[in-house]
Amino acid sequence: xxxxxxxxxxxxxxxxxxxxxxxxxxxxxxxxxxxxxxxxxxxxxxxxxxxxxxxxxxxxxxxxxxxxxxxxxxxxxxxxxxxxxxxxxxxxxxxxxxxxxxxxxxxxxxxxxxxxxxxxxxxxxxxxxxxxxxxxxxxxxxxxxxxxxxxxxxxxxxxxxxxxxxxxxxxxxxxxxxxxxxxxxxxxxxxxxxxxxxxxxxxxxxxxxxxxxxxxxxxxxxxxxxxxxxxxxxxxxxxxxxxxxxxxxxxxxxxxxxxxxxxxxxxxxxxxxxxxxxxxxxxxxxxxxxxxxxxxxxxxxxxxxxxxxxxxxxxxxxxxxxxxxxxxxxxxxxxxxxxxxxxxxxxxxxxxxxxxxxxxxxxxxxxxxxxxxxxxxxxxxxxxxxxxxxxxxxxxxxx
Ligand code: GDP
Numbered sequence: 435x436x437x438x439x440x441x442x443x444x445x446x447x448x449x450x451x452x453x454x455x456x457x458x459x460x461x462x463x464x465x466x467x468x469x470x471x472x473x474x475x476x477x478x479x480x481x482x483x484x485x486x487x488x489x490x491x492x493x494x495x496x497x498x499x500x501x502x503x504x505x506x507x508x509x510x511x512x513x514x515x516x517x518x519x520x521x522x523x524x525x526x527x528x529x530x531x532x533x534x535x536x537x538x539x540x541x542x543x544x545x546x547x548x549x550x551x552x553x554x555x556x557x558x559x560x561x562x563x564x565x566x567x568x569x570x571x572x573x574x575x576x577x578x579x580x581x582x583x584x585x586x587x588x589x590x591x592x593x594x595x596x597x598x599x600x601x602x603x604x605x606x607x608x609x610x611x612x613x614x615x616x617x618x619x620x621x622x623x624x625x626x627x628x629x630x631x632x633x634x635x636x637x638x639x640x641x642x643x644x645x646x647x648x649x650x651x652x653x654x655x656x657x658x659x660x661x662x663x664x665x666x667x668x669x670x671x672x673x674x675x676x677x678x679x680x681x682x683x684x685x686x687x688x689x690x691x692x693x694x695x696x697x698x699x700x701x702x703x704x705x706x707x708x709x710x711x712x713x714x715x716x717x718x719x720x721x722x723x724x725x726x727x728x729x730x731x732x733x734x735x736x737x738x739x740x741x742x743x744x745x746x747x748x749x750x751x752x753x754x755x756x757x758x759x760x761x762x763x764x765x766x767x768x769x770x771x772x773x774x775x776x777x778x779x780x781x782x783x784x785x786x787x788x789x790x791x792x793x794x795x796x797x798x799x800x801x802x803x804x805x806x807x808x809x810x811x812x813x814x815x816x817x818x819x820x821x822x823x824x825x826x827x828x829x830x831x832x833x
Contacts, residue, residue, distance in 0.1 A: 446475065446663060457696060469693045479532060481667040482559050486538040486578065487566035489516055492594035492641055496566060497525050497535045499641040502673045502730065504741045511537055520544060522555045528734070529727045533671040536560065541574050548581035557582070561664060562656065563589040571622060576629040588659055590635050593622050596647050597640035615647065645675040645832045653679070670728050674828045683728050684821040688814065694721045695810035715765040718809070722816055723763050729824035731759035736827070743831045753826040756819045775815050 449472045456465035483500075485493045494511035503510045511525050520539050527533040541551045563582050565575050571591060582589045596618070603614045619636055626634040635655065637648040653672055657665055666686050674680050698717050726732050730739060731754070740747040751760050757771055 446472065449475070453693070453696075462696075466697050469697050472693065476666070477532065479663060479667050481533045481664055481671070482536060482561055483534070484522070484536045484538055484555070484557075484560040484563045485566060486540065486555075486563060487575070487592075487594075488540040488542055488568075488572075491540070491566040491568045493537050493566055495641040496564075496592070496594065496639070497537055499644050499742075500535060500671075500673070501525065501527050502735065502738050502742065503528070504738065507738065507741070527671045528738075529732075530667065530671045533667055541578050548577045551578065552581055552585060557585055557587060560587065561660065563587060564592050565589055566592045566594050568593075568595050570625050571629070573629055576626060576631055579626075579631055579634075590637060590652060590655065591622065591626065592652065593618065593636060593638050594641060596638045597642055619648075644673060650676050650678075674730055674824060675832075677825055677828065680729065680821060680824045680828060683824075684817060687725055687728060687817055691810055691813045691817070694718075694813060695807075698809045715769060718813070719763055719765055719768050721813065722758055722768060725817055725820050726759060726763065729759075729820055731756075731820060731823055731827065733760055733762075736760055739827070739831050745831050750827050750830055753830045754823045755826075756816075756823050758816065759820060759823045771816070772812055775812065 449468055453465055453468045453472065456462075456468060485497055487493050494513040495505060498505055498507070498510045498513070501510075505511075505513045509525075509528065511523070520543070522539070523537045525535045525537060527535070536555075538555050541548065544551055544554065546554060563578075565571070565579060567575060571593075575591070579589050579591075596615070599618055600611055600614060603609055603611075615638055619638055622636045623634055626636070637652040637655075639647055639649050639652065653668075653675070656668060660668060669679070669682055669686055672679055674683075694717070723732075727735070730736065736750050737747055739745075740750055754760055757767065761767060
């Protein structure tokens with residue numbers, strides 16, 4: 435992602451400039467320090483999403499679906515229970531604790547006017563609000579939306595449980611899913627207009643099937659509305675609901691390879707060769723582990739996907755090709771995988787360390803190579819292979 439200077443509350447642009455400068459001057463320690471700073475800044479970006487609506491509207495189920503959890507998973511928000519808590523309840527994403535979904539009590543539950551309600555739930559901290567209803571939106575929802583707007587925050591209407599509506603309509607002879615969706619959406623929009631919202635954004639969603647209906651559209655809209663520095667946080671935490679999301683994740687991860695490769699090369703500049711390999715491999719293990727998590731290819735994510743979709747875990751694993759997916763990523767495993775990448779031997783040959791290979795093996799020759807080109811290409815190759823696995827798993831589970 436590009437962090438442009440117009441969107442630089444977090445100082446991304448200035449750090450990026452400093453990195454480029456240090457790289458140009460071939461000042462590896464300075465580049466490494468600045469890159470670490472940039473990565474820390476990124477890790478510390480939080481996304482606070484407020485989910486509100488009447489009790490029973492489907493807030494908890496939506497919160498769980500967004501996190502890829504089953505309602506009975508450990509750490510899942512309890513669903514189907516009458517609201518007991520009067521306080522906003524934070525739910526953390528299992529892989530990205532910086533992405534927090536806040537289950538807010540319904541405004542009707544608290545019986546506060548909209549402005550007191552927003553103050554009570556601490557409206558400043560939320561990046562945006564999602565107002566959920568299982569049928570028509572009511573006056574309370576509209577009052578809340580208007581107050582959110584007055585507070586200069588964004589809101590989106592989600593009409594939940596669309597699978598129920600579709601299933602009921604399906605019994606009719608002239609059933610058309612497309613027409614049913616249009617009718618429900620128009621009805622919601624008309625209702626909201628009647629209550630005073632000019633051009634409401636309404637998304638029809640089933641929390642049991644996020645890959646269907648309007649959830650993808652909701653994601654695109656949020657992505658467009660969010661400031662640039664928050665987009666990656668939203669993207670990484672979004673389940674793989676379509677091939678496009680997987681492609682976007684790949685792009686986001688790819689854009690950072692140059693930084694990792696620079697860092698890794700800086701590690702290789704340590705004058706003790708044995709040590710440099712360890713430093714280097716540890717860094718690459720960290721990066722590759724991040725990839726696997728972003729694509730949901732780690733064992734816990736695959737198990738959750740299996741539980742949510744009913745596709746057996748073994749069937750999901752069967753379409754995976756990369757040995758790095760559905761595995762515990764260790765230095766040994768990573769070096770083995772790298773050594774087996776088709777083009778690595780050629781790359782190393784081009785780097786003129788090939789004459790060492792018969793004696794010390796490819797992984798070590800790699801570690802000895804101090805240029806960042808090889809690391810750059812290795813990460814790109816690994817990322818490509820994991821992306822392909824993610825696409826295959828998606829197709830198997832939901833395609
Ligand atoms: P909350 O009180 O707003 O948190 O609502 P819950 O998430 O507990 O949901 C209330 C009930 O609606 C539960 O029985 C859920 O299983 C059900 N529900 C929630 N979302 C959906 C959905 O998208 N489709 C269907 N069919 N049922 C849903």
